[in-house]
Amino acid sequence: MDLSMLWYLVPSVVMFACGIYGFITRKNLIAILISLELMLNSADLNFVVFNRYLFPGSMDGMVFTLFAIAIAAAETAIAIAIIINIYRSIGNTDISEINNMKF
Amino acid sequence: MDSVGNIIVYFVVAIAMVIFSLKAVTTGKILRAATYLLFVLLGTAVFYFQLGYQFLGAVQIAVYAGGIMVLFVFAILLTHKPNDASGMIESHRKFIGVVLSGASAVLLLFAIFYMPLLHGASLMECIQAGNQITMREIGEAFTGSGRFQYLLPFEAISVLLLACIIGGVTVARKR
Numbered sequence: 046m047d048l049s050m051l052w053y054l055v056p057s058v059v060m061f062a063c064g065i066y067g068f069i070t071r072k073n074l075i076a077i078l079i080s081l082e083l084m085l086n087s088a089d090l091n092f093v094v095f096n097r098y099l100f101p102g103s104m105d106g107m108v109f110t111l112f113a114i115a116i117a118a119a120e121t122a123i124a125i126a127i128i129i130n131i132y133r134s135i136g137n138t139d140i141s142e143i144n145n146m147k148f
Numbered sequence: 149m150d151s152v153g154n155i156i157v158y159f160v161v162a163i164a165m166v167i168f169s170l171k172a173v174t175t176g177k178i179l180r181a182a183t184y185l186l187f188v189l190l191g192t193a194v195f196y197f198q199l200g201y202q203f204l205g206a207v208q209i210a211v212y213a214g215g216i217m218v219l220f221v222f223a224i225l226l227t228h229k230p231n232d233a234s235g236m237i238e239s240h241r242k243f244i245g246v247v248l249s250g251a252s253a254v255l256l257l258f259a260i261f262y263m264p265l266l267h268g269a270s271l272m273e274c275i276q277a278g279n280q281i282t283m284r285e286i287g288e289a290f291t292g293s294g295r296f297q298y299l300l301p302f303e304a305i306s307v308l309l310l311a312c313i314i315g316g317v318t319v320a321r322k323r
Contacts, residue, residue, distance in 0.1 A: 097201075107203075
């Protein structure tokens with residue numbers, strides 16, 4: 046039995062579909078951000094798997110994944126700062142109560 | 149032909165990742181969703197180790213499972229009072245969510261199962277075909293400006309992180 050490329054792509058697809066489901070159905074801003082992290086993580090895994098199986102001599106997919114992790118960290122920090130600011134303004138983080146751009 | 153240990157590790161981690169990512173988007177408690185996300189990220193780090201990218205697995209554990217999860221737990225505890233019903237998160241638009249995620253999953257699975265390029269070598273052959281990545285090579289890839297070297301994106305990331313620090317402090321500070 047061989048661990049071929051498909052074996053690593055299938056969990057990645059499941060993670061991506063779960064991320065889409067959570068992104069649409071969640072009402073809490075932090076839960077939406079968690080779903081977004083799932084989708085980003087599945088994309089990172091895909092970069093690495095394609096690098097290892099199709100171009101084993103180079104390391105470009107790994108470098109892309111390192112950059113993606115750095116950008117995801119920056120994006121999460123800013124998003125959490127915005128969420129905390131929204132919580133200070135209206136008292137909760139429910140997206141159905143955020144209707145105005147300026148309070 | 150891959151070793152039996154590799155296949156067992158793969159199955160344990162893959163099943164755990166599928167279950168935990170499903171739980172992370174369906175559970176009712178937000179702190180539990182963050183914990184399930186942590187398990188998914190650690191499973192991804194195990195995949196990176198298994199694929200032979202030790203540095204990347206270490207970065208995944210340090211930055212994602214360490215830094216980002218601490219940020220998430222911090223934000224959850226700042227925006228939810230403990231011993232309160234506000235720890236529960238409800239869902240809406242479940243039907244359209246199931247339809248869209250199911251459609252995208254079917255489309256992606258169709259694509260990866262019908263692409264002839266992807267039915268190739270085993271993991272052991274690929275790891276043996278590629279040379280071991282040393283820290284020296286990673287450092288040279290980040291600090292050179294030649295072909296397959298990434299000095300400019302590296303500098304852009306450092307500027308982005310500086311902007312992120314300033315933006316985070318500006319947005320979240322008390323007025």
